[in-house]
Amino acid sequence: MNLYFIQEKIVNKEIKSIRGMHDYLPKELKIWNHIEIILKEVLTSYCYLEIRLPILEKTEIFKRAIGNITDVVEKEMYSFKDRKGNSLTLRPEGTVGCVRAILQNCLLHNKKNNKFWYLGPMFRYERPQKGRYRQFYQLGAEVFGLDKEDIDLEIIILTYRLWKRIGINSYVTLEINSIGSKKDRFQYKKALVYFLKKYENLLDEDCKRRLYTNPLRILDSKNQDIQKILKEAPLLSEYIDISASNHFKNLCSMMDSHGIKYIFNPNLVRGLDYYNSTVFEWKSNKLGSQNTICAGGRYDSLVQEMGGQKTSAIGFAIGIERLVLLTKSLNIFSEKIEEINIYIIFIGDHNKYYAVNLSEEIRDVYPKLKIFINFSNQNIKKKIKNAINSSANIMILIGDNEIKKGFFSVKDLKKEKEYYLLKYELMIKIQKIFK
Numbered sequence: 001m002n003l004y005f006i007q008e009k010i011v012n013k014e015i016k017s018i019r020g021m022h023d024y025l026p027k028e029l030k031i032w033n034h035i036e037i038i039l040k041e042v043l044t045s046y047c048y049l050e051i052r053l054p055i056l057e058k059t060e061i062f063k064r065a066i067g068n069i070t071d072v073v074e075k076e077m078y079s080f081k082d083r084k085g086n087s088l089t090l091r092p093e094g095t096v097g098c099v100r101a102i103l104q105n106c107l108l109h110n111k112k113n114n115k116f117w118y119l120g121p122m123f124r125y126e127r128p129q130k131g132r133y134r135q136f137y138q139l140g141a142e143v144f145g146l147d148k149e150d151i152d153l154e155i156i157i158l159t160y161r162l163w164k165r166i167g168i169n170s171y172v173t174l175e176i177n178s179i180g181s182k183k184d185r186f187q188y189k190k191a192l193v194y195f196l197k198k199y200e201n202l203l204d205e206d207c208k209r210r211l212y213t214n215p216l217r218i219l220d221s222k223n224q225d226i227q228k229i230l231k232e233a234p235l236l237s238e239y240i241d242i243s244a245s246n247h248f249k250n251l252c253s254m255m256d257s258h259g260i261k262y263i264f265n266p267n268l269v270r271g272l273d274y275y276n277s278t279v280f281e282w283k284s285n286k287l288g289s290q291n292t293i294c295a296g297g298r299y300d301s302l303v304q305e306m307g308g309q310k311t312s313a314i315g316f317a318i319g320i321e322r323l324v325l326l327t328k329s330l331n332i333f334s335e336k337i338e339e340i341n342i343y344i345i346f347i348g349d350h351n352k353y354y355a356v357n358l359s360e361e362i363r364d365v366y367p368k369l370k371i372f373i374n375f376s377n378q379n380i381k382k383k384i385k386n387a388i389n390s391s392a393n394i395m396i397l398i399g400d401n402e403i404k405k406g407f408f409s410v411k412d413l414k415k416e417k418e419y420y421l422l423k424y425e426l427m428i429k430i431q432k433i434f435k
């Protein structure tokens with residue numbers, strides 16, 4: 001073992017990333033990139049525009065929009081004071097920053113396409129486990145200015161297309177509910193608390209606390225005993241006003257006529273206060289307990305609450321790590337993406353110049369090819385062995401002999417054939433092999 005590797009081992013023991021925050025290594029990123037390309041292509045095909053937002057925002061905007069008594073604000077935010085004493089927060093989600101940005105940059109126009117997407121890390125101080133991290137990536141999409149159920153439907157169709165393109169559509173199910181307006185929920189909360197108080201002794205610690213802070217979240221409890229109690233509880237759907245109720249009915253019948261399968265889950269609620277009316281989640285039973293890969297819904301009051309004009313809105317966020325976990329667990333993605341297409345070996349340091357020059361010329365003509373020059377001080381035998389063991393289709397040898405004669409020694413590593421080619425012949429060969 002050489003010194004370089006010994007040093008690396010010592011460093012690894014002493015310096016570690018923060019709990020719940022991970023490195024994304026090249027092997028893993030192959031799936032990530034594959035998925036990200038699909039996500040971007042599909043969103044673009046529905047005319048969504050990319051927007052990039054800061055990771056830090058003023059703490060106040062999250063508190064106001066997400067709600068002071070939500071888990072996220074109460075105990076999950078990474079907040080700190082900057083040098084001037086202003087409280088800042090590492091964004092726990094993207095919608096709030098997106099609304100802030102579209103207001104600040106006056107991006108909302110009545111007659112325009114107001115659809116946006118963004119991708120990036122979010123931060124929540126949660127208990128790390130499979131599918132739950134303290135830094136995680138979300139792809140978020142938001143649509144402004146459309147109040148009819150057509151856009152709810154389009155978003156659901158769009159997300160379904162994502163799963164189809166990735167190849168996971170048979171392993172996910174859509175759950176959907178309507179949570180009405182703030183006023184509806186206020187009335188419902190009173191009825192729910194009244195009902196649950198009768199069972200207070202049977203509630204777990206979490207639910208007991210929520211009974212006085214955020215009772216709707218009890219509906220979301222994963223505790224089976226709580227779910228049993230809830231079977232008798234009043235239903236949120238019975239407290240929803242006529243317009244939200246019609247909106248939901250229309251959406252369901254439109255989904256039926258488009259053949260979209262969904263489960264009506266009357267206990268589906270969202271952890272953030274700004275949601276109203278339609279809410280939905282895409283879940284998979286292949287992920288264990290962190291089973292939601294995408295969650296979204298309407299938030300028709302947030303733009304106004306943040307200082308804008310009254311504007312309807314709807315959005316969703318996909319947890320990329322969970323999507324990657326699911327894709328990996330199904331083995332539907334072949335990791336055989338080649339790291340190297342052309343492997344160049346020069347013999348003798350003085351021929352390095354020709355190797356670099358040739359690789360640049362090939363890149364000029366074939367910009368998508370991955371060309372690797374072995375710059376190491378390995379002997380020629382070792383270099384050739386490495387080329388054979390790599391994913392490269394061709395190996396090019398550049399030595400004194402080749403330079404003198406103006407030929408390149410080229411080996412087709414898949415067909416195990418050797419050629420001596422002039423440069424233009426080499427270019428034609430490359431085109432034939434990689435067409």
Ligand code: ATP
Pocket residue numbers: 093124126131132133134135136137138270271290291292293294295296317318319320321322
């Ligand atoms: P959960 O109930 O799983 O905590 P949530 O309701 O807090 O999710 P949202 O705020 O709606 O989640 O986020 C949307 C999506 O982002 C989730 O469905 C999930 O896929 C992903 N997500 C949320 N929190 C985390 C986390 N801590 N680690 C990894 N992914 C996450």
Ligand code: MG
Pocket residue numbers: 271
């Ligand atoms: Mg959560």
